[in-house]
Amino acid sequence: MNGYDPKAIEPKWQERWDRQRAAEVDLRNDKNKYYMLMMFPYPSGDRLHVGHGRNYILGDALYRYLRMRGRRALNPMGWDAFGLPAENAAIQRGVHPRDWTLDNIRVMKTQFRRWGILYDWSKEITSCLPEYYRWNQWLFLRMLEQGLAYKKKAPVNWCPNDRTVLANEQVLEGRCERCGAAVEQRDLEQWFLRITSYADRLLAGLDDLPGWPEKVKVMQRNWIGRSEGAEIDFAIVGAEGPLTVFTTRPDTVHGATFLVLAPEHPRVVELLATHPERASIEAWVDRIRSTPRIEREGEGTPKEGRDTGARALNPATGEEIPIWIANYVLPDYGSGAIMAVPAHDGRDLAFARQEGLPVRLVYHPEGRDGEATALAEPILGEGVIRGCGDFDGATDGPETIRRFIAWLEERGSGRGKVTYRLRDWLISRQRYWGTPIPVVYCESCGIQSVAATELPVELPYDVELSGREGNPLSRASAFVAARCPRCGGEARRETDTMDTFVDSSWYYLRYLSPKDGGRVFDSQLANRWAPVDQYIGGIEHAILHLLYARFVCRVLHDFGLVEFEEPFANLFNQGMITRFSEKTGRIEKMSKSRGNTVSPDALIEEMGADTERVYTLFLGPPEDEVEWNDEAVSGAHRFLQRLWRVAERVGSAPPTAPADAALERLRHATIQRVTRDFERFKFNTVVAALMELLNALTRAVEEKTASRLCCEATLDTLVQLLHPIAPHLTEELWERRGHVESLLDSDWPVADEAKLKRDRLTLVIQVDGKLRDRIEVDAAWGEREVRAAALGSVKVREHLGGREVAKAVLVPGRLMNLVTRREVS
RNA sequence: GCCGGAGUGGCGAAACGGUAGACGCAGCGGACUUAAAAUCCGCGGCCCGCGAGGGCGUGCAGGUUCGACUCCUGCCUCCGGCACCA
Secondary structure, X not given: OOOOOHHHHHHHHHHHHHHOOOOOOOOOOOOOEXXXXXXXXXXXXXXOXXXXXXXXXXXXXXXXXXXXXXXXXXXXXXXXXXXXXXXXXXXXXXXXXXXXXXXXXXXXXXXXXXXXXXXXXXXXXXXXXXXXXHHHHHHHHHHHHOOOEEEEEEEEXXXXXXXXXXXXXXXXXXXXOOOOOEOEEEEEEEEEEOHHHHHHHHXXXXXXXXXXXXXXXXXXHHHHOOEEEEEEEEEEOOXXXXXXXXXXXXXXXXXXXXXXXXXXXXXXXXXXXXOOOHHHHHHHHHHHHHOOHHHHHOOOOOOOEEEEEEEEEOOOOOOEEEEEEEOOOOXXXXXXXEXXXXXXXXXXXXXXXXXXXXXXXXXXXXXXXXXXXXXXXXXXXXXXXXXXXXXXXXXXOHHHHHHHHHHHHHHOOEEEEEEOOOOOEEOEEOOOOOOEOOEEEEOOOEEEEOOHXXXXXXXXXXXXOOOOOOOHHHHOHHHHEEEOOOOOOEEEEOOOEXXXXXXXXXXXXXXXXXXXXXXXXXXXXXXXXXXEOEEEEOHHHOOHHXXXXXXXXXXXXXXXXXXXXXOEOEEEEOOOEEEEEOOOXXXXXXXXXXXXOOOHHHHHHHHOHHHHHHHHHHOOOOOOOEEOOOOOHHHHHHXXXXXXXXXXXXXXXXXXXXXXXXXXXXXXXXXXXXXXXHHOOOHHHHHHHHHHHHHHHHHHHHHOOOOHHHHHHHHHHHHHHHOOOOHHHHHHHHHHOOOOOOHHHOOOOOOOHHHHOOOEEEEEEEEOOEEEEEXXXXXXXXXXXXXXXXXXXXXXXXXXXXXXXXXXXXXOOOEEEEEOOOOOO
């Protein structure tokens, strides 16, 4: 045998796995099925670095483990292939997005292969190909038909850099999630999906997901943002129709001393119609409306407002109160209008003080009477109602709120109402590289769906990608020109494309029948294989992708296409890999832009993919953020080299030797530990346990303390347990040991309880909880015998110092604690 | 501000309420070598002590317990999410 040479071994096994189609699953048999899935990647064109490697290596280790445990594991892979970078590459380098993307996919595939990662490539999907995206269009049309897709003119988030609109979820702190540019507000006609009508189901469903990290569920709950309260109608003096506000505190309606509308509120124009300074106020409204979100909604943003001059009637007091417009009221929450109760709300109080508006107490704090005019802080959660008739004496709490709602409903001036923070999902994008929205505009028939038989609406290949303002598709006249499916007349094709999160909202179902040209997916297979048993991906999708996928799953459920409502039974979020960045001078997430990436190519060249895999998994718990240490990689490499060397020498062990039982015990204990840790995703301690076993085996072989048979059995076990983590090396050793079948098809070792037993063991003796001695005891001994033996120890007697033992606690197999203090009674 | 999560050697970390620091990196000492690399063996929390040994130690302060890194209460620091959501 030669030394350990990963450069020879790794390609050999990669080729063999390819040839054997090692990961291909026949879906007709779903016995013992396990659907595992990595979030499909965007083929970005940047070569994958070791930080990316973590996800894929983690998934592959799980996959191989499942296979060895006898599961029929499905592990497909595909490409989230639409998106802006492809279009930007086209603008910058003149490559067509399609060619650029498909090239990147080829490169990424070879990188996966070099890592020794197994996917069922017969199920591959690529979202930018019409075979896939036609079903996005189909889904859209079904949703349009059901009223779940609609078009409306609304103030939307506009990214001036990417020159497209964004969904709410894609705006982080007022900035574009992709490029970081400050998002502006524009009024545009856009397509939306009605996710809000699923808000309650999406919220309730979270309670049925025990296999999801609590953190993700909390984030989704906050995002959906359910709040209970009431709508209250305020009549406008001298105008038709009431102004409706939403409030969570209908019990403070008597304290509402003015109303405030968002500048976008539809009645602003009407209320300002007769105002003497109408022009200047409208100019102010326009300025607020076009302010970037980050400036308008930032915490430190000063409150600004204008009095409309119009007045409303407080339905509780009958009093006339002014109607204001202010920047601190959000247009797209509740009804875009609030009743201001300065006495009991900090924001209203600040605004009232600034503008000199009146403050009226509803809840009067005990012993601090008549302070309303001097109030510096709002009264929250204390006090008793006064001056409100029948409600007098009530205290702040849900019961009082319920009474007020009942009272408002009785009088017809309000009703209980639940509001969500969640907005409808804006899916229109003014970009080329996405799924065309399949509708046409006809002069006489209006918006018309493209007929199902006309799908897919294919993205034209030849378009001019110049980076100019506006969607390149709208300048592709051959694409825009269409026929109205209803009247046959001339029509204009929709040029908006879909948000790429539409692609990823149902792709896990398409993997099950990727080539089916006749339907979106095979429902029967979907009901047998889905939901996905284990989904793995980054925490950055906690809201965006995972919420959309849960929504679309329910839609498909309601269409009768799947029986389940939750797409992913278990979710695992791996942590990211960090490294010191010369550029920023800090330890940061590994990424090309921060210039702190480590390329796997050189690493694999030098030490092999197995070394990278072992190191990556050994680095720390998979869910934690871990720092890449260039020097520490060699430890993983040394481990594999030592394994190789011991495999070469194992044959030299003697036929019989004294310490077989000890090595056997460790072998079985390791099987138990490793199996448990694989189940818990603790790959780092799996590696540690295997290092310990190897250390023991090496010692036994070197010192000739265990027999050849025993050493070989230990080596075989070690090789099997290590296979999910270092697949190439272990396959090679397994083959050299004379095994014929692939390790993937070998049976996972089972720990033998009997082998774990021992006759004598070392027990720790504590005196008053402090370790004082270790003694050899018979495993069968009970408390009495152990206690006698413990008292036989000189050290123990010294520490007892003649005191009486009040109590002796025996933890079998571990320790005995001798307590001298008496219980205090 | 609200909601999560985390604080353990020089570093990455481990530890069903039961011997804190397994495993590894870096370091130190030694073997092999003309030498170096590679490899192998040994040491390694802090303090006192020549030593045997003893004391202290898991962010801080308390509590529960025979026994607490682990459970409870209060605080500090860091990280993440949300944030004028009425």
